[in-house]
Amino acid sequence: MTATVLWITPIGYALAAIVFLAQLWTQNRRLVRVGPAVLHVTLLVHATSLGLRYIVDARTPVSSFAESLILFSFLLALVYAIARLRYPLNLAGAFVTPLSLVLLLAGLFAEGDVGAVPATLRSVWLPIHVSMAFLGDIVLVLASVTAALYLIQHLDLKAKRPNALVRRLPPLETLDQLSFRFIVFGFPLLTLGIITGSLWARHSWGRYWSWDPRETWSLITWFLYGAILHARLIAGWRGRRAAILTVLAFVILLGSFIGLKLAGVGQHVGEFR
Amino acid sequence: MSDTGASPSLFVVGLNHRTTPIELRERLAISSDEAPGILTALSARLNSHEVLLVATCNRVEIYGFVSRAEEEAFVRAVFADRAPSLPDKHLYEHKDREAVRHLFRVTSSLDSMVVGEAQITGQIKHAYGIANAAGTIGSSLHRLVHRALRVAKRVRTETAIGVGSVSVGSIAADLASQIFEGLHNRLVVLIGAGEMAEQVIDHLRALGTPRIAIANRSFERAQALASRYAAAAHNLGDVDRLLTEADIVVTSTSAQGFIVTRESVRMAQRKRRFRPLFLVDIAVPRNIEPSTEELENVYLYDIDDLQNVTAVNRAERERSLGPADRIVDAEVERYFEWHRTLDGLPLLVELRAKAARIAEEEFKKSATRRKWDDDTRESVEVMLNAVVNRFLHSPSVFLKEELADPNPFVLEVIRDLFALQQTAEKPDLEKDAPQSEAASSSVRKV
Numbered sequence: 001m002t003a004t005v006l007w008i009t010p011i012g013y014a015l016a017a018i019v020f021l022a023q024l025w026t027q028n029r030r031l032v033r034v035g036p037a038v039l040h041v042t043l044l045v046h047a048t049s050l051g052l053r054y055i056v057d058a059r060t061p062v063s064s065f066a067e068s069l070i071l072f073s074f075l076l077a078l079v080y081a082i083a084r085l086r087y088p089l090n091l092a093g094a095f096v097t098p099l100s101l102v103l104l105l106a107g108l109f110a111e112g113d114v115g116a117v118p119a120t121l122r123s124v125w126l127p128i129h130v131s132m133a134f135l136g137d138i139v140l141v142l143a144s145v146t147a148a149l150y151l152i153q154h155l156d157l158k159a160k161r162p163n164a165l166v167r168r169l170p171p172l173e174t175l176d177q178l179s180f181r182f183i184v185f186g187f188p189l190l191t192l193g194i195i196t197g198s199l200w201a202r203h204s205w206g207r208y209w210s211w212d213p214r215e216t217w218s219l220i221t222w223f224l225y226g227a228i229l230h231a232r233l234i235a236g237w238r239g240r241r242a243a244i245l246t247v248l249a250f251v252i253l254l255g256s257f258i259g260l261k262l263a264g265v266g267q268h269v270g271e272f273r
Numbered sequence: 274m275s276d277t278g279a280s281p282s283l284f285v286v287g288l289n290h291r292t293t294p295i296e297l298r299e300r301l302a303i304s305s306d307e308a309p310g311i312l313t314a315l316s317a318r319l320n321s322h323e324v325l326l327v328a329t330c331n332r333v334e335i336y337g338f339v340s341r342a343e344e345e346a347f348v349r350a351v352f353a354d355r356a357p358s359l360p361d362k363h364l365y366e367h368k369d370r371e372a373v374r375h376l377f378r379v380t381s382s383l384d385s386m387v388v389g390e391a392q393i394t395g396q397i398k399h400a401y402g403i404a405n406a407a408g409t410i411g412s413s414l415h416r417l418v419h420r421a422l423r424v425a426k427r428v429r430t431e432t433a434i435g436v437g438s439v440s441v442g443s444i445a446a447d448l449a450s451q452i453f454e455g456l457h458n459r460l461v462v463l464i465g466a467g468e469m470a471e472q473v474i475d476h477l478r479a480l481g482t483p484r485i486a487i488a489n490r491s492f493e494r495a496q497a498l499a500s501r502y503a504a505a506a507h508n509l510g511d512v513d514r515l516l517t518e519a520d521i522v523v524t525s526t527s528a529q530g531f532i533v534t535r536e537s538v539r540m541a542q543r544k545r546r547f548r549p550l551f552l553v554d555i556a557v558p559r560n561i562e563p564s565t566e567e568l569e570n571v572y573l574y575d576i577d578d579l580q581n582v583t584a585v586n587r588a589e590r591e592r593s594l595g596p597a598d599r600i601v602d603a604e605v606e607r608y609f610e611w612h613r614t615l616d617g618l619p620l621l622v623e624l625r626a627k628a629a630r631i632a633e634e635e636f637k638k639s640a641t642r643r644k645w646d647d648d649t650r651e652s653v654e655v656m657l658n659a660v661v662n663r664f665l666h667s668p669s670v671f672l673k674e675e676l677a678d679p680n681p682f683v684l685e686v687i688r689d690l691f692a693l694q695q696t697a698e699k700p701d702l703e704k705d706a707p708q709s710e711a712a713s714s715s716v717r718k719v
Contacts, residue, residue: 157451158566160578172549173454236546239570 006049006070007108012042013077013101020093024168035093039081046074046104069107072134073100079138087178088170095145125200133193133218137253139186140225143179144250147243150175154240176239179246180232187225194218217255224249281321283372283417286348286364287334290386293363295577299558301355303328304527309407311351316409318347324409325418327379327400329393330469330557330576331386336376338413373417373608377601380421381428383594386580387441392468394425417608424604432597441469442476444582445553445574449477449521452549452572456481462519463487464512464533465526466498469555473523474502483521488512490526516541523553524560533561539568555579620684621672623693628665632657 016038023031050071080096083089153169169175197218198208209215228245231237237245288301303311308326316322321338328334337348345366352364367375378384380397401418404410410418453459461477463470466489477483485504488511489495495506507515509532516522516537524532533552538561542550552573554561559575566573574582636657640650672687687693 153451157448157572160574160581169451171450171454172452177454238547239549241569 006046006053009042009046009049010101010104010108012038012045013073013097013104016042016093017097017101020091020097024091024094032090035090035097036081036084039077039093039097043074043078043081046077050074066107068130068134069103071130072138073103073107075131075134076100076103076138076141079135080142083142083182087181088174089146089178091169092142092145092149095149096142099141125196125203129193129196129200132189132196136186136189136191136193139182139189140221140253141250143182143186144246144253146175146179146182147246147250150179150243151240151247154243172239176242179243180238183225183228183232183246187222187229190218190222190225194222217252221249221253224252281319281323281338281340281413282369283336283376283413284339284345284348284369285334285336285367285372285375286345286352287327287332288352288363288365289332289334289384290577290580292365295557295559295575297356297359297363298330298333301333301352301359302330302557303333303355305403308403312404312407312409315347315351316407319344321411321413322409323411323414325400325404325414327397329396330555332379332384334379336372336414338411370605370609374601374605376417376421377424377604377608378598381425381597381601383428383597383601386576387444388594390441391429392472394422395468397421397425420604420608424601427604428597428600431600441555441576441579442472442474444579445473445523446476446480448553448572448574448582449551450480452551453480453520456483456521459483459520460515460518461485461521461523462512462515463498463504464509464522464524464560465489465556466491466494467525470523470525471498473525473553473555477521478502486515486519488515490528513537513541517544519550520548521551521553522561523555525555526560527556528560529558531560531562533565535562535565535568538562538565538571542568542571553579620687620693621669624668624672624687624691625665627691627693628661632661 016035019031019035019038022028023035076096077100080089080093084093149169150172153172153175157172170178197215201210202208224245228242228249231245232242288298290298293301303326305328308328312324312326315335315337316324319337320340323338325336326334327336333352335348335351337344339345339348345368349364349366352359375384380394382389382391382393385393397418401410401414404414449456456477459481461474461483463474463485466487470487474485485499485502486507487495487499487502487504488507488509489498490509492506492508495508498504499506512532516533517540519541522533526532538550538552547570549570549572552561552565552571554573554575557576561573561575563573563575565571636653639645639653645653668687
């Protein structure tokens with residue numbers, strides 16, 4: 001029953017993605033309200049299925065890599081939907097919803113049989129750690145998406161060959177400020193994610209920090225985004241350089257999240273089959 | 274209309290934004306100060322003495338009425354003298370009918386970088402004014418330019434070409450809105466206070482209410498323009514200081530050499546903490562050092578870059594060229610038709626007028642002497658008209674046929690035969706010149 005509900009969600013994301021892409025392509029004014037509406041309904045379905053799983057199956061929905069992908073896809077779409085209410089991010093939907101869809105499908109297919117939850121994953125710190133870390137990651141992903149949009153706009157202006165699609169993007173300044181704000185918002189979340197993670201590690205393994213690859217990469221990511229903040233606030237970086245650095249940080253973030261899982265090393269991997 | 278030298282025909286040599294990149298155009302640019310010298314020098318070498326020079330940031334064209342092939346060489350030589358190694362591929366030439374069509378198309382803004390923009394019409398008027406002051410406008414060019422201006426007006430009112438037109442100003446404004454989040458309270462610095470600068474500022478003001486500073490070589494002109502926009506007027510010496518505060522800089526002066534150098538922008542960018550800076554250089558030769566573009570968060574567009582931007586929707590606008598070109602074609606036909614009848618037509622009119630005058634004088638003399646009643650008066654009037662018409666019938670037919678390909682000698686003989694005065698149309702240049710000035714200044718206010 002809970003699985004069926006969960007399998008409806010990718011259809012919702014696919015529809016939302018189609019509408020957002022169609023809007024980007026045709027610039028049809030009527031679609032402006034349709035995309036977010038589809039997305040909101042999908043989020044509701046997704047939240048329900050996650051809630052059912054938590055209540056009916058009595059599982060924290062982060063006890064496997066596949067489950068965390070599914071949660072990640074939800075949080076990504078949720079944060080985007082919230083951010084969209086305040087910022088001119090309508091067109092970013094065309095990037096965020098397909099990303100959510102891919103992550104969700106990857107999670108659903110990787111999930112397979114749901115086994116018993118290992119003892120080390122039963123901790124109050126786990127849900128707090130995971131939601132903090134994920135929210136931080138997601139906001140930072142959005143920072144990188146806007147930075148990438150900035151670079152697209154920038155390259156378009158430099159190429160002197162305007163592209164009708166690119167001209168619909170928000171102005172450079174807006175993208176630059178937005179990317180910066182996401183980092184200002186995402187960096188403390190990432191910090192909290194790392195702190196709660198070490199508290200959980202203390203609870204589960206008796207050590208705050210054991211330098212496993214995941215932890216090391218998280219620290220590198222933290223330093224990178226910290227460096228971007230520093231460059232922007234103290235050294236006065238803005239525009240192209242800051243955007244390149246932010247996109248670069250995203251690549252490393254992605255590496256720490258997925259790459260290490262695939263490489264199959266470290267205690268995070270050992271616990272998440 | 275032929276090469277035999279009987280009557281001079283129009284000849285044009287030129288280059289434009291399509292044939293010649295800006296690097297070359299700026300070397301060939303002819304300033305308003307230089308134009309009279311070039312005009313009079315060339316005029317002295319042509320039999321017709323009629324020369325017009327059109328020099329804008331997008332084109333340099335020389336129109337002359339020539340009767341012999343050697344005279345065409347004199348026109349070409351103007352370009353050869355300025356740029357001895359200029360490859361031929363950059364220049365185009367048109368003769369006679371094609372030259373007339375070219376002038377009509379240029380004036381109607383069909384050949385513009387931004388098809389349909391209204392500036393070129395004013396620039397043609399300006400070119401006419403300069404040539405007129407230099408004494409190189411005769412009756413042929415006078416008629417031609419005025420006809421061209423009328424064609425431009427027709428094209429503008431009868432086709433949609435001007436409606437969807439994208440001007441340099443609106444392109445600059447579009448680009449600005451790709452960079453800035455609104456222009457409220459931004460500083461826009463205009464260097465040079467010409468018409469182009471005004472057009473750009475008008476479009477930028479549609480995006481918000483920027484602060485405006487105008488720097489110009491002549492401080493008075495800067496002030497004159499500044500007063501219209503509640504802007505601050507500056508000397509060119511203030512440019513470096515203005516750069517440190519500017520968000521958008523528009524240069525349009527006729528200066529030789531760079532007014533804004535890479536170094537000055539680099540210094541300014543450090544003070545501005547690398548906020549995005551949008552530079553628009555619509556001057557030819559360019560006012561902003563091209564390598565400034567390489568600086569961090571600096572976006573520099575020169576006139577050719579703006580053209581690239583228009584290329585996207587050019588295809589669309591070129592479709593609306595069809596109707597406009599048909600008007601031009603029809604007008605070229607009309608011009609030559611009219612030109613043909615020009616010398617014979619007044620003769621026929623004069624002949625008829627003279628006959629009518631004589632008939633009326635004689636009628637009045639007889640009528641007052643004989644006290645005719647109304648009936649008689651009417652019959653005599655009818656009879657007189659009949660006589661005049663029948664007498665003039667065959668000369669009229671002859672003249673109309675003759676007018677299709679007029680022979681000046683025959684027309685001369687007829688004039689002598691009927692003792693008609695020599696009243697070949699002499700254009701009233703004094704009357705027209707100030708009018709065109711007034712017209713171009715009204716364009717400026719739009």
